[in-house]
Amino acid sequence: MMLSEDSLLCVRCNKKFNDPRVLPCGESLCSNYLSDLKEMYDCPFCKEIHTVPKNGFPSNKSLLKAVKSSYESQNAKLKFVNFKKHLDMIDSFDSMKKVVDTPDLVITDYCSAMIGDIDLIFEIKYKEISLIREGLIKKVKDYEAQCLQNLVKNKLEIEENGIKIFNLIEEMRKTGITILTANDNDYLNEVFNFEIIVSKIRLEGDKFFMKILDDKFLKYLFEIDYLRSIIDLGEIKIADYKLLKPDNFKKKQIPFAKVNKKNFKILKFNSDSFLFSYYSYKDISLELFNNGEKLKKIIIENEETSTYIVKSNMEYIFLNIERKFYKYDMSLNLILCKDIQDFMTDFSVSDTRLIALNSAFYFSLYDISNLKFLFTIQIDNFDAFFDVSGRVKQVHFNERYCFFQHLDSLSIIMSHNGKRLKTIHFPKNYDIIHINGYCVITAVNKEKTKICYFDLEGNVVFDKVLKGFSKNIEVFVEENDYITIFDKDTFIIYNHITNK
DSSP, X not given: OOOOSGGGBOTTTOSBOSSEEEOTTSOEEEGGGSTXXXXXXXXXXXXXXXXXXXXXSOBOHXXXXXXXXXXXXXXXXXXXXXXXXHHHHHHHHHTHHHHHHOHHHHHHHHHHHHHHHXXXXXXXXXXXXXXXXXXXHHHHHHHHHHHHHHHHHTHHHHHHHHHHHHHHHHHHHHHHHHHHHOOHHHHHHHHHHHHHHHHHHXXXXXXXXXXXXXXXXXXXXXXXXXXXXXXXXXXXXXXXXXXXXXXXXXXXXXXOOOOOOEEEEEEEEETTEEEEEEEETTEEEEEEEETTEEEEXXXXXXXXXXXXXXXXXSXXXXXXXXXEEEEEETTOOEEEEEEOSSOOSEEEEOSSEEEEEOSSSEEEEEETTTTEEEEEEETTOTTSSSOOOSOOSEEEEOSSEEEEEOSSEEEEEETTTXXXXXXXXXXXXXXXXXXXXXXXXXXXXXXXXEEXXXXXXXXXXXXXXXXXXXXXXXXXXXXXXXXXXXXXXXXEEEEETTOO
């Protein structure tokens, strides 16, 4: 009769019997638990006291034989398992015959399998990138459909705007012919009339473009970054032309030390280059930043005042402190330092000259090459070289004209001969921030909530609303209407996403 594996275990050690001995009650124990007995044994099974034979309890031969048989059975199973492993190994090595017989097929199969894996991943990624592409194109198509609907909705207004542009172009053509035949006295006035028309065409063209696009602009943003996912196709941004919010700007934090600063000022040279200036602890500091990184800092000791003026014509940087004038190159290397005779309240620089506003009633001209004083001009003096009337609070240059901003008007003067061409109404709560090559005047209101675009006759052609920014900001507008905003509280630069 076959005994179960459990019946072959000693109840004391819970292992297979080793030399099992049978007790008078029929139970068995390993011999090592019975080796030190003398005459009597208190049996744990039957609770009786057994007399120990002279030669000890007898061996349980049948149980010993069963244990031995169990070990032999286990060894046989182990041999079979090992044999099967050997057979499997032999079968695996049989496949080596193929490698030896046809190595070229092995290489081909190996590479084909890898190409199959690549194709599988490609199919998965292709589906993903196709979905992304379809999403981007849908945004563009939806935008296109909205603009086409807008053409129908605002057909009369758009046609009137277009006719106005055509008429201005025709008027510009006639004025151009008039310039060719004008006498010396009328020539400059006709040139200025031509400039007025140019400023109007430029602004009406921008207005027309915004109108046909439903006052929305579409921008495809994609930056090559090899660390990003290969299935990134960029993004489509749609925003309002006339409503400028922080979400429509790319943000960059400037690592600027937050120390006690007075009279903090900013100059912007290009989309990534800025000059920060401030008064701190009896010194005036200039710090040049490019792409968010500080390139250079210079300190001018000045214990007398925290008042200073800093300007640039994009070739040089000019700094005025009291009666001293400093001229630096665009890397903040000092070129010239010179004493001047009068205080300044403001100044503006062109390629060749610097106009210093000494007070509301007179100003001075300097040669910017050597900061040489040229002459002083009294305001409201009709015999002066510059025909300027009325108190002046700011002065601006572009390539051909000087613009003197009064309390509620703007005088436009020929820069090469000082002739006053026109004085136009200009709102007193607006500060001029840029005058471009088309003589479009861009200004921001005192509350920093609106940017207005004026033609040379002082008409507001359109405006843009600033929403969601703090009041302590500096607004920059460059050629092609690139807009940058600097937050003086957080030192964050906002570059509009239409900027290049």
